Structures are given as structure tokens and as C-alpha cells.
Amino acid sequence: MYTPSFFAEPVFKDGAMTSNAPAVRRLGIENAKRANDATVGLGAHAMVFWNGREGFDFLLAKNGRDAFRRFIDGFNTVGQHALEK
Secondary structure (H helix, E strand, O other): OEOOOOOOOHHHOOOOOOOOOHHHHHHHHHHHHHHHHHHHHOOOOOEOOOOOOOOOOOOOOOOHHHHHHHHHHHHHHHHHHHHHO
């Protein structure tokens, strides 16, 4: 099992895949793809995503419905990447 960190960088302070900023979302997705590649490279059979700083846990931080949709879209993108690898 491999657990990458998606919240250590200040750019992700308001979330990675759920950020209101498209450029930050793209960076979060690219980080997740690289984490997937590292997981495979390490021979791990599972990768854990912990969304501890995605920002939708604070009611007024962002629209929760939009953030959840972005989260799903991001994971779908990363999942497609994983299938292709």
C-alpha cells in the first residue's frame, strides 16, 4: 500500500482536485497520476487517497456540490490513467 500526500504543498491549502482554481485542480490530478505511477513502480497493490484538506468540510469554503463533482471527475481521470498503465 502506498499513501501519497496531496496536502503538504501550500498550493493545495484549499484543496487539490476540488480547488476552485482550474490550474490547481490540474496540478492535483497530475500529482495523483504520478502517485499512481509510483504505486505501480513500488509493486504496491493499493494506493490510499486521503482527502483531508479538500476544503469542502468547511461550509462556506466552496460549493459542496461543485467540490464533490470535481472530486469525482478527478478520480475518474486518475482511474482512467491507472487503467491505461
